[in-house]
Amino acid sequence: MTDIVLVQPPIRDFYLTRKRTFPYGLSRIAACLRSAGFDVTLFDGLATDRKRPLPVPQALQEAADLYGPPDASPFGLFHGWYHFGFSFEHCAEQIRKMQPWLVGISSLFTAYSGEALFLAKTIKKIHPKCKIVLGGHHPTAFPHDLLEDPDVDYVIRGDGEEAMTALACRLKTGRPLEGVPGLAFRDATGKAIAAEPAVVADLDSLPPPAIDLVRLDRYSRRSRPALVVAASRGCPMRCSYCCFGGDSSLGYRRMSWRRVMEEIDAALSRYDVGFIDFEDEHVSIDREGMIGFLREFRTRYGNRRIELRAMNGLYPPSLDPELIREMRDAGFRTLNLSLGSTDPVQMRRFNRPPVLEAFDRCLDAAAACGMDVVGYILMAAPDQTADASLSDLLALAERRVLVGASVFYPAPGSRDYGWCAEQGLLPSERAAFRSTAIPLSHRTSRLQTVTLMRIARMINFIKHLMDMGFDPAHLDAAIDGDALSERESNGAMLLHHFLSDGRIRGIDREGNVFFHRIDEATAEAFRAAIPSTRFRGVRT
Structure with a gap:
């Protein structure tokens, strides 16, 4: 008992x-x-x-229909509804x-x-x-x-x-x-x-998490246990789409870096951890404290080959070349950067300052350190057009970064949730409060959103080909050569067809090609922009 x-x-x-x-x-x-x-x-x-397949709930059927049949190509999205x-x-x-x-x-x-x-x-x-x-x-x-x-x-x-x-x-x-x-x-x-929500004001007063109760064998990376750490809670910013920002009643609080190290020490003394993810909303806000922590971590654990990551996203203005070098030396291999949008008007709508210049400085610093970068944008948000999101995707296509395209959903407690409620735009069922449901159809239609999602996949595939040494303007060598896997060859073939006629295709596991439902104007705008877009790979 x-x-x-x-x-x-x-x-x-x-x-x-x-x-x-x-x-x-x-x-x-x-x-x-x-x-x-x-x-x-x-x-x-x-x-x-x-995992067990189930019928798609009615609240998500429209999204499932837009995703279409299973697609074995690099441009496939989601198919099948499962109990995990x-x-x-x-x-x-x-x-x-x-x-x-x-x-x-x-x-x-x-x-x-x-x-x-x-x-x-x-x-x-x-x-x-x-x-x-x-x-x-x-x-x-x-x-x-x-x-x-x-x-x-x-x-x-x-x-x-x-x-x-x-x-x-x-x-x-x-x-x-x-x-x-x-x-x-x-x-x-x-x-x-x-009662009003409970707030732990002093995070240092909490004992280290009971990691021994977690099935670490189920949370591993490259056969070694992975660990999650949250050095802070909340965020001092007030982004419109976030429910954990400065408008939240819980407020922003953080542990001391000493306490963070003690938490990590307790876990690493018992387990051969190979990956640590900092799940903070804004882990790099305390620059000097973070640098001190990174140096101490490197001193204690530099020989254990532990990869560090901040998968929730890093705020570009809080980073600089020195901090990025310290992150690299401590074990960060990839920077997950929160861009939001390249459009200043949209950033004002998000209640965020423009960060593109800081984003580019981070890309340069990461390249100098030999680090990969994922750049996250938000699509289909309130008042956001498909053209604006396509411009964001094309901007990332020209940068040394992997595209991370996130679809907006109304988070209860956020400003955008309140706005959507006032406008009658909230989904009728709570199961639809997720990105995969494409919950909002305001100035970007759901068909446009799915088309943008596929375009993001196409851009990342082009970057992948470039990193492999192929010229996306001459796909015959990629299609006919033996350097690519079957999936990659199929992707090159489908990309070649898209460049010819602007139609996005998929391919099933038997090799049968089919057409995806797309917003033709958005797809054609992307195809027309490709000749003037100076694509870059993720690492080249």
Whole structure:
């Protein structure tokens, strides 16, 4: 038997990026519960390779139709809807066997809130005596909605470490629940009462995460365990699309770099970690502190060949050549840079200053250090046109960078979410609050968005060919040669056809070529711009 089980639910989507599902937040809550004397287990519903095909939900059918049939070429997008992870029934049965009296379920994203709620109901059905609490960004935004379900006993809003520990202590001793930070619950009359979100002001006061409870074998890179670290929470900026910025009630807070090093020391003393991802919204804001940390990390672990990354994106104005060199020397091989857009008007709409000049300086510094760069832009946002996004893609085509094209979705709590709500543009179902649903059709239609996504794939494929030494203006050598894989050869052939007639094709696994649905004007604008675009590779 165990006192408390913390659960990462399975999810349903077109795809799963395992490296972005590391249950870091649950491991931090587990550490606090342990410190208070509770026996805790972390059950990860995604810690398996299992996936099961399912019918596409009605809320995502339009997007699925636009993605089209399976495409084995480099220009393919998504196909097939899957349940990733253990079944709900398996999760519930494993939890029942542990006989916890409290179960905490993570519900980070609104798009997956249905899975978290269904798991709660499945657990309650076979283990009705346990109390169930949901926490994460979605419960923080919608506590009253969740408490309308009788299978949800409590909701924690905001930071979960101190709140979950306080709730567990109150339940164990039978004391009243009033005053538990961030707690939403029903009072004796059945009325839902929701406290303001809990905030851990001093992150240094928290114990290191309980990494030993995480299935590190499921989160590995090149056969070595991967680790996630968050040196801060929130962000001081106020970008319109972000729910964690300066407008958030949680505010911006950070750990001391000393404490970050202690957290890493604790993990590396036990595990042969080969990859560490800093999941901060703005990890490089403290330049001098970060440089000191990087130098100390290199001194302690430089011989262990650990790759460092900040996959959530780095803010270009916060970087400079010296800092980038220090990052390279400590283990960074790739810079993930947040560009947003090259259009100053769109950047004002995002409530962000233009960063293109700083972005270019970062590219030069990264090239001097032999580092790769991914540049992220946002497409199909409110008031954003397809022409503006195409200009962004062409700007990245001319730079030594891999294109990272992200599709906008309205994040509850963000300014853009509020604007979309006022304009009646929010999806009718919460399952559609994800990029893969192409949730917004404002000044960029959904067909234009999918066309832009394929153009981004085409640009990255052209860059790939250039890095291999091929001239995209003379594709016959690539098509007829034996230097390319079958997939690469098919891509070169389809690219050749596109340059001829402006139609984007796919190819199935039997070699049959078919046409994708596209916005013809957007595709033709891209084709017309290719002769005057000075393409560069990712490394050349």
